[in-house]
Amino acid sequence: MPFLSQRNMTATLKRAVLGLVLGTLPLAAQAERIFVSNEKDNTVSVIDGTSLEAVETIEVGRRPRAMAFSSDGSELFVAVGDDEAIDIIDLGTLKVVRSQSAGDDPEVIRVDPNRPYVYISNEDDNIVSVIDYERRTLVDEIPVGVEPEGLGISPDGRWLISTTETSNMAHIIDLEAREAVHHRLVGARPRHAEFTHDGRKAWVSSEIAGVVSILDMVESFDVEHVIRFDVPGVPRETVQAVGVALTSDGRYGFVALGPSNRVAVIDQQSYEVLDYILVGQRVWHLALNGDESRLYTTNGVSGDVTVIEIDGLRAVKSIPVGRFPWGVIVQP
Amino acid sequence: MKARRGPLRWLATGGLALGLGWSALLPAETLEPIVVGYLGMERPDDREPLSVLDPVLDDEGVQGARLGINDNNASAQFLGQEFVLHEATVAEGGEIDEALEGLVEQGVEWIVSDLPADALLEVMAHPDLGARIVFNARAPDDPLRSEACHSQLYHTTPSRRMLADALAQFLGFKQWNRWALVYGNTEEDRILADVLRAAAERYGHRIVGDKQWPHDPMARRAEGGFHAIQREIPVFVQDLPEHDVLVIADETDYFGEYFPYQTWAPRPVVGTQGLIATPWHRAHESWGAVQLQRRFEELAERWMTPRDFAAWLALRSLGEAAARTGSVERETILDYMLSEEFELAGYLGLPVSYRAWNHQLRQPILVTGPRMVASVSPQEGYLHPRTPLDSLGVDEGESTCRF
Numbered sequence: 011m012p013f014l015s016q017r018n019m020t021a022t023l024k025r026a027v028l029g030l031v032l033g034t035l036p037l038a039a040q041a042e043r044i045f046v047s048n049e050k051d052n053t054v055s056v057i058d059g060t061s062l063e064a065v066e067t068i069e070v071g072r073r074p075r076a077m078a079f080s081s082d083g084s085e086l087f088v089a090v091g092d093d094e095a096i097d098i099i100d101l102g103t104l105k106v107v108r109s110q111s112a113g114d115d116p117e118v119i120r121v122d123p124n125r126p127y128v129y130i131s132n133e134d135d136n137i138v139s140v141i142d143y144e145r146r147t148l149v150d151e152i153p154v155g156v157e158p159e160g161l162g163i164s165p166d167g168r169w170l171i172s173t174t175e176t177s178n179m180a181h182i183i184d185l186e187a188r189e190a191v192h193h194r195l196v197g198a199r200p201r202h203a204e205f206t207h208d209g210r211k212a213w214v215s216s217e218i219a220g221v222v223s224i225l226d227m228v229e230s231f232d233v234e235h236v237i238r239f240d241v242p243g244v245p246r247e248t249v250q251a252v253g254v255a256l257t258s259d260g261r262y263g264f265v266a267l268g269p270s271n272r273v274a275v276i277d278q279q280s281y282e283v284l285d286y287i288l289v290g291q292r293v294w295h296l297a298l299n300g301d302e303s304r305l306y307t308t309n310g311v312s313g314d315v316t317v318i319e320i321d322g323l324r325a326v327k328s329i330p331v332g333r334f335p336w337g338v339i340v341q342p
Numbered sequence: 343m344k345a346r347r348g349p350l351r352w353l354a355t356g357g358l359a360l361g362l363g364w365s366a367l368l369p370a371e372t373l374e375p376i377v378v379g380y381l382g383m384e385r386p387d388d389r390e391p392l393s394v395l396d397p398v399l400d401d402e403g404v405q406g407a408r409l410g411i412n413d414n415n416a417s418a419q420f421l422g423q424e425f426v427l428h429e430a431t432v433a434e435g436g437e438i439d440e441a442l443e444g445l446v447e448q449g450v451e452w453i454v455s456d457l458p459a460d461a462l463l464e465v466m467a468h469p470d471l472g473a474r475i476v477f478n479a480r481a482p483d484d485p486l487r488s489e490a491c492h493s494q495l496y497h498t499t500p501s502r503r504m505l506a507d508a509l510a511q512f513l514g515f516k517q518w519n520r521w522a523l524v525y526g527n528t529e530e531d532r533i534l535a536d537v538l539r540a541a542a543e544r545y546g547h548r549i550v551g552d553k554q555w556p557h558d559p560m561a562r563r564a565e566g567g568f569h570a571i572q573r574e575i576p577v578f579v580q581d582l583p584e585h586d587v588l589v590i591a592d593e594t595d596y597f598g599e600y601f602p603y604q605t606w607a608p609r610p611v612v613g614t615q616g617l618i619a620t621p622w623h624r625a626h627e628s629w630g631a632v633q634l635q636r637r638f639e640e641l642a643e644r645w646m647t648p649r650d651f652a653a654w655l656a657l658r659s660l661g662e663a664a665a666r667t668g669s670v671e672r673e674t675i676l677d678y679m680l681s682e683e684f685e686l687a688g689y690l691g692l693p694v695s696y697r698a699w700n701h702q703l704r705q706p707i708l709v710t711g712p713r714m715v716a717s718v719s720p721q722e723g724y725l726h727p728r729t730p731l732d733s734l735g736v737d738e739g740e741s742t743c744r745f
Contacts, residue, residue, distance in 0.1 A: 133633050136416070156416045157633050175630060175687065177417035178665070193420040195665060199630075199687040218687040245730055247692040269691075 042299055043341045044306055046315055047074040047088060048332025054088060055331040056104065057306075059299060059340070062317055062327055068104050070097045075336045076118040078128065080143065086339070087128060087143070089116040096128065098143075101341065110146060113139045118160055118202075122185070124167040131158040131172060138172050140188060150188045154181040162203025162212055169227060171212055173200035180214050180223070182231050192231040196223040197251075202295075204254040206278070215251035215265060222251050222265055224281065237265070237281050244270045253295035257302050262320070264305055266293040273307055273316075275323055287325055289316035294335070300342030308335035373424035374670045376660060379450030380407045380653065381441055381465065382431040383457050388559070392599045397644060403456035403479060404429055405642035406650030410657020412641070414664075423664055425657070438464045446470050451672065452477070454656045456649060459483040466492050475672065477656035480649055484537065487700040487736060491743035496679075496701040498659065499652035500621050502534055504735035506541035508619040508707035508719035509612060511733070514545045515721045518586035518610075523552035524579065524601070525591035534591040538613070550583040559596040575604035582606075589613040616711070619719065622651035623710045628718075631689040655688060655703060659696075662686050691718060692731060700743040704731040 042059025047070075054074060056066035071090030074097070078087045086099040089112065096110045096119060112119075113132040116139075120129045126144040136156055140149040155177025162171040163185075170183040172190070178200060182192040197219025204213045205227065212225040224235040239249050250268030256278060257263075263276040269292050275285040290309025293316070297306050305318040308331075315335060317327040382403050390398050407427060414425040428448045430441040438461050445453065452475050455462050459481040465471060471494070478486060478497045486492075487501050513519070521542055525535035535552065542549050555578075579588065579601075588605055590613035592598035598615030610617060624635065624645040634654075638646040646654075663675040663684065678684055680701075685693035690706040697704055709717040720730040732738075 133630075134636050155420070156413055156637075157630070174417075175633070176413055177420075178662075178687075179417065179420065195421075198662075198685050198693060218693045219685055247729060247731070 044297070044299075044315070045077060045086060045339050045341065046306075046308055046331045046335045047077055047337040048334060049073055049075055049310070049336040050334040051332035052090075053332045054086075054099070055335070057315065057329055057331070062329055064329060064331055066104055067332065068099060068106070070099070070106055071095055071109065076116075077337045077339045078119050078121045079339065079341070081121060081123060081126070083341075086341075087119055087121065089119045089130065091115045091117055096130070096141075096143075110141060110143060112141065113137075113148075120161040120163045120170065122163065122167050123165065129161055129163065129170055131161055133157045133159065133175075136174075138170070138183065152183055152188055152190060154183075154190055155179050155193070160200055160202040160214070162205050162214075164205045164209045164212075164227065165207060166209055168209075169205075169212075171203040171205075171214065171225070173203055173214055175199045175201070178216075180212070180225060182225075182227075194223075194225065194231065194233055196233060197221040197236070201252050202254050204256055206256055206260065207258040208260070213254045213256065213263060213265075215254050217250040217252055217268065220246070220249040220251050220267070222254065222263075222276075235281050237276060237283065239265075239267060239274055239283060239286075241267065241270050241272050241286050244272070253293075253307075255296040255298050255305060257298065257320075259302075264296050264298075266296050266307060268292055268294065269311075271309075273305070273318065285323055287318055287323060289318070289325055290314045290328060295337050297338040297340050299340045306338050306340065308338045310334045310336065373418075373422055375424045375426050376452065376664060376670045377426045377428065377449045378407070378411070378452045378454060378657065378660065379445035379448070380404050380427060380429045380454045381438075381445060381457060382429075383436070383461055384431060384433050386434045389594060391595050392597070396595075399644065399647065401642065402647050403454075403649040403653045404431070405638070405644075406479070406646065406653035407454050407456075407657055409638050409641050409650075410654040410661070413637075413654075414657055414661030417665055418661065421665055421668065423670060425661065432461075439468060439470075442468055443470050446472075446474075450474070452660060454479050454653050456480045456653060459486060462486070462495075463490070466495060473672065475676065477653075477659070479652035479656050483533075484736070487702050488742045491700050491745065493701075493745035496656070496659075496696060496703070498655040498703045499648065500705060500707060501702060501735055502537045503541065504702075504705075505619040505707060506534075506537045507544070507734045508709060509617075510538075510541040510545040510547060511719045511721040511724050512617075512619075512709045512717050513547060513587060513612070515717070515723075519547045520583075520585045521547055521549050521587055521589045522579070522582040522585035522609075523549050523589045523591065524555055525552065526555050526594070526597060527558070528594055530593040531591045534593055534614070538589060538591060549589075550585050551581075553578070553582065555592070555597050557597065559594075571600045571604060575600055576606040580606040585609060587612050590615050617709065617716060618711075619707050619709050620648055621705060621707060622646060622648045623708050623715060625710055625713055625715050626689075626708055628715075629689050629691045630687075634689050655686070655694070655705075658688075659684075659686055659703075694731075697732070697735075697738070699738045699741045700736065702735060704729065704734070706731065707734060 044057040046055040054068040058065045072092035076089045088097045100107045114134040116130045130139045138152040155174030157175040160173035172181045181190040197216025199218035202215045214223045222237040223233045248269040253266035255264045265274045272286040291311035307316045315329045411427045482502045525531045590598040602611045663678045688694040694705040726733045
């Protein structure tokens with residue numbers, strides 16, 4: 011018991027010191043914060059980027075999954091599927107300040123870099139909804155294939171990719187016209203779409219096929235390469251591609267491989283798989299931190315977040331969070 | 343804000359609304375059709391589920407085929423293909439020949455069979471079948487996958503042995519290794535009892551005793567019927583040796599539901615009632631299954647059953663192969679369906695695909711109670727050199743099927 015109380019004392023001291031620092035230098039001392047949506051807990055965990063510990067738990071609506079920041083960075087949007095809404099968290103107070111109705115079972119959301127729009131995939135209705143989050147109105151509904159899931163938005167806000175899980179397609183939506191203009195077959199059950207930082211390519215991951223399709227987003231809009239994974243000693247069926255994170259320098263691509271409990275490291279230029287990093291169970295989504303020195307993964311079954319150091323590509327820590335962590339996003 | 347505009351808008355309604363906006367979408371192209379026939383058989387009048395909570399269904403199977411057509415067409419429109427369904431249902435013991443001939447006349451090239459084994463064999467032997475392909479979406483009989491297999495016959499419904507293996511693996515995980523077996527007095531139940539005995543042996547369980555339920559189907563409803571059951575069941579199972587689980591083989595669902603909570607020893611009831619192994623269940627919502635459940639319920643206004651699911655899988659197999667190959671030709675579709683490339687998302691966590699040696703769809707099997715899924719087999723730790731899914735059912739080396 012003395013050991014325990016000593017630990018508690020240290021923690022209390024640390025908090026006191028931290029409070030002092032925060033009190034004197036409110037902005038400069040603000041560390042990076044990592045937000046993790048816990049699908050089965052109806053909470054969002056907040057991890058401190060310095061101590062790498064969960065420091066806060068925010069109660070949100072039912073079944074929180076995808077998250078996105080508002081363009082001005084003051085609010086966090088959380089899709090709460092079972093409440094058919096997006097909960098909006100004030101990043102100053104870490105409280106849900108309002109809830110925006112978002113159609114049937116919203117799962118994945120993306121925020122437009124130019125317009126005050128949030129795009130939402132509504133799986134049951136085969137549409138992507140466009141909501142103006144300032145006026146709080148539904149702007150449009152864009153029809154796509156069966157079970158829209160993943161959404162990716164180009165850095166310039168020109169293109170939105172919607173992946174449909176049963177049609178197995180990437181629907182490329184022109185955001186000026188708000189119309190799907192190209193439809194491309196990709197691997198079975200596509201889950202996620204992510205643009206490279208220069209906007210020239212899009213990576214579309216497929217859960218059941220366990221592949222990533224690379225789409226040319228400049229001219230042809232075709233699949234120009236397919237990345238396959240072969241994790242030694244792991245049954246092929248458990249290699250399921252889900253979350254994707256791409257470094258801004260064009261060097262690395264990271265792909266969460268679901269129940270194979272690995273994150274693949276890929277050369278963003280040659281598409282060669284460089285390494286597989288062992289993380290927690292059923293790794294689902296990924297996020298890089300502000301200076302891209304770390305990668306955070308959500309591990310649904312083990313209920314934790316793995317921290318990977320990019321320099322050396324090593325998993326350095328597991329952080330317990332809530333039940334079934336799904337999405338992760340870093341506030342620099 | 344529900345206004346629809348542009349040629350793709352009909353998609354949002356998702357249904358059989360073929361043609362609406364179709365010509366506008368692909369003005370210069372003629373859609374290549376894939377014509378599928380559903381061939382079903384009416385339920386015998388005297389066969390209803392034992393529990394009055396289970397609805398008596400007269401559209402089982404065909405609704406799954408209809409949803410499969412809708413799902414296929416939602417993608418096929420982008421690829422210049424079109425799926426068309428013709429339906430034929432015969433009376434119990436009715437004329438299969440006529441129904442098959444009618445479908446063939448309507449231009450059907452692929453058949454989804456929602457028929458019991460003997461009727462299915464009639465179809466396979468009929469000269470009008472020609473080179474058409476049949477998907478067995480109902481008959482669990484193992485011989486159809488072994489000595490009575492047929493090169494034009496594919497199975498989207500699991501065999502009895504696959505279900506028994508799935509249950510045996512889960513009981514292995516639980517280390518509930520001593521089974522007492524009670525089976526019904528129908529032909530199906532005698533066959534299932536044998537399949538369960540073989541599965542027990544394969545997975546290291548022991549059947550410590552077995553008994554046949556001696557009665558014929560009783561009235562579904564009887565005032566105060568439980569009084570008799572409460573006295574009868576404990577006495578019936580009392581002389582079975584010490585066991586971990588009571589395994590029931592009652593495929594036609596006429597007595598098994600009496601057993602839970604009425605046993606002599608406090609033991610779980612598993613098999614065809616209680617904890618069951620099944621390809622589909624309403625309680626299953628993982629891996630996006632909630633989407634399929636909702637789509638089905640919107641269409642059929644009831645829950646999806648294993649027969650609906652098997653018919654849906656048959657249609658989706660065709661849809662997937664046609665989309666990937668860009669072809670509606672039989673040979674091209676079949677080559678792809680049997681290749682290693684073929685991976686269909688069946689909302690079961692792992693991709694489903696066909697076994698080349700007997701055309702059985704390899705698929706995960708749910709192990710579920712009446713209201714909550716307990717597990718999905720194959721269970722962790724049951725290894726197989728090809729895929730863990732091939733630990734369920736007849737493997738290549740032991741298959742007696744020769745096409």
